[in-house]
Amino acid sequence: MSRGDPQVSTSNPSPAQIKRWRQYLADERAEAAVYRDLAKRRTGEEKTILTALAAAEGRHEQHWLNLLGDHAHPPLRPSVRNQLLGLLARRFGSVFVLALAQRAESRSPYASDADATDAMAADESIHEEVIRGLAARGRNRLSGSFRAAVFGANDGLVSNLSLVMGMAATGVGSQVVLFSGIAGLLAGALSMGAGEFVSVRSQRELLDASQPTQITLSAAASLDLENNELVLVYLARGMSRDVAEHRAAERMGQFSCDCDPSLSLQPEQFEATNSHETLGTAWGAAGSSFCFFASGAIIPILPFLFGMTGMGALVLACVLVGIALLGTGAVVGLLSGASPLWRGLRQLAIGMGAAAATYLLGLLFGTVVG
Template identity: 65%
Template sequence: MTISQPTSDDIRRWRGHLAEERGTTAVLRRLAQHREGEERAILTELADAEERHAEHWVSLLGQHAHPAPRPSLQHRVWTALAGRFGWVFVLALVQRAEADTPYEADQDAARSMAADEAIHEEVLRGLAARGRAQLSGNFRAAVFGANDGLVSNLALVMGMSATGVSAGVVLAAGMAGLLAGALSMGAGEYISVRSARELLAASQPAAHAEQALEDLDVDVNELALVYRARGMAEPEARERAADVLDQTRNGGSVPTGAVPATEADVDEHEAVGSPWGAAISSFCFFASGASIPVLPYLFGLGGVAALATAAVLVGIALLLTGGVVGLLSGASPLRRGLRQLAIGFGAAAATYLLGLAFGAGGIG
C-alpha cells in the first residue's frame, strides 16, 4: 500500500479504478433490475461487492475523490445495453472485463481485491451458463447459415468473374458452385461447431479461480455467490463456502471442486436447440448472408469494382459474425473475427483461382 503523499499519477490511477468500479456497479445494478429471484439477488450482492472496492479507492483518495469521476464510455454503453439487449451478451462483456483486472499488479490494491475479481468472474460465468447453453443450438445454426450464405455466394461471384466473358461461363459457374458449396459447408460447419463448443466451454470454471481462494478475505468474500450462481441454494452455498475457506486457511490444500462446474439444469434439448428454431434461423441467416455478395450487382456495378465491393462487404460481415461469437464466449472478438474472415476468404480465393484456370483455358 502507498503510505507517502500520493503523486499526481497515483491520484489519476486511483480515480481511474474508482470510475471502473462504479461503472461496473452501475451495469450490475441495471442488469439486476431486469432479472428476478435468485439472479437478481446474486447481481445485487455482486454490485455491493464492487461498491466495497470503490470505497477502498475513495479512502485512499480522500478529498481527491471529489468530484466523483465519471464512468468510462464503455461502462455507460454497457449500462444502456443492459436495459435493452440480451443479458447474456452484457454478462459476457462484464465477465471479460473482470478477467482483465489490473489489481494483481497494483501495489495499492489489497490482495483480497484481486482475488475478489477472480471470484466475480466465476459468478458471472455461472450466471451466463444457462443462457449460453440455451443459445448455443440456434446460435450454431445462425452462424452456420450466415457464414454459408456469405462464403458460398462470394466464392460463386468470384469464380464466375475470374473466367471473364466467355462461352464457358455456364460450366465455370457450375464448377464454381460445386466447389464453393463444398468449401462453404466445411468452413461453416467447422466454425459453427467450434462456436457452440466455445460458448459452453466458457461456462466452465477458470483454473485461476481456485488459486485465488487462499487470498480471499475470510470475513467478506463472494465465494458463496459462485455456488449460488452454479445452482446451489443459499444456505448450502454459504456452508460450502465456509467449509472450503476453513480447509484452505488451516494449512490444507484447496479442496477438489472448490470452484464447481455448473449445477444449472440444462438438458440436451436446451443445449442443441429445437429443430424448427434451428431450421428457421439457418434459412433466414443464409438468405441474409447470401444477399450481401450480390448487392453491388443489384446496384449496377460490374467488373473489378463489383467484385472488390462484394469482397469488402462480405469481409465486414464475417468480422462482425466472428466478433459476436468471441464476445458471447468471453474470448477475443478480434481473434474470432479474423479466424472467420480467413476461412471465408480462403474458400473464396480457392474458387477464384479455379475460375482463373478455366478462364485462361478458354473452356467453352
C-alpha cells in the first residue's frame, strides 16, 4: 500500500496528528472555495479547469475527513494565507489571486507528510503547473502596462530620492532641496513620457514595415512564369522551397489541389497580427509612464512639501520611499509567483543603495566645494 492509505493509518491518532489533519482539512476546504469563486468569474475552458481543481481539492478534503472521523469537529479556520486568497478571490478574481494560488500549491506539505497519499502529493504538483498556465494568460495581458508601471514608479522613487539626498548632503537649504526635487519630478516624468512615446511609436512603425502586404494578389497574374519571383517572396517569408514553389504556382492559378493541406493555398497569418494590441498606443504609453514616474517621484519630496527640514525630512523621505519600494517589489513577487518578501527586500536594497551612494557623493562634493 502507498503511504497515507487510510487502511494503514493508526486507529488512535496522536493529538499532533489530529491538529495537523484538521488544519489540512480547513485549508483544503478554503482552497476549493477559492477555485469555485474564481470559476464563477470565468467562462469556457478556464471555468472548466478551475471547477476541476475545486473537485480535486474536495477529494483531498474527504481524505482528511476519513482519517479524522469524529475529530473533524468543530472546524478550524484556514491559514491566514488561504483566508487572504479567499477574500481576494471573492472580491477581485484577478491574476494576483492565481499568482498567490500558484505559490500556495508549490509549498504543499503533502510530499513529505506520511499521512498524505502519493496521489495527493502528485495532485498538488500538477495543480501548481495548472495554475501557472492560467496565471500566465493574465501575466501576458498585463506584461506591457505592468512593465511600464513598475519601471516608471521605481525610477521615480529611486532617482528623485537620490537627487534629494545628494542635494541635501551638499549642505544647501531645504527650499533648494524641495525645488530640486520638483524639478527632478517634472524633468524625469517628461523624459519618461517622451521616451515611452518614441519607443512605442518606433516599435509600431517597425512592425508596420515588417508586416507583409497583399501585393501578391494583384501582381501574380502579370508575373513571368519562367522567372517566377513570387517564389522569392515566399522564401523570404520563411517557407521552404517546395512549399514556396507550390504556393506560388497555386497563387498564379496554375493548379489547385488538396494533396497536402500544408501546401495548399490558405489565408496568410502573420505573427505580428496582435502585436499592436500588446504595444498599445504611443500616447497611452507616454501618459501612463509620465503618471507612474510622477507618482513615485513625489514621495521623496512629501516631507519638504509639508514644511519639514533637515535630517528629519530626509529620514522620513527614506522611510516613505522604502515602504513604496517594498510594496512594488512585493507586487512583482506576487505576480511572478516568487516570494513577495524577498522581491520587496531586493527592491529596497537597490533603491536605498543608490540613494546612499548619491548622498555620499553629495557629501564629498559639498566638502570639496566648501
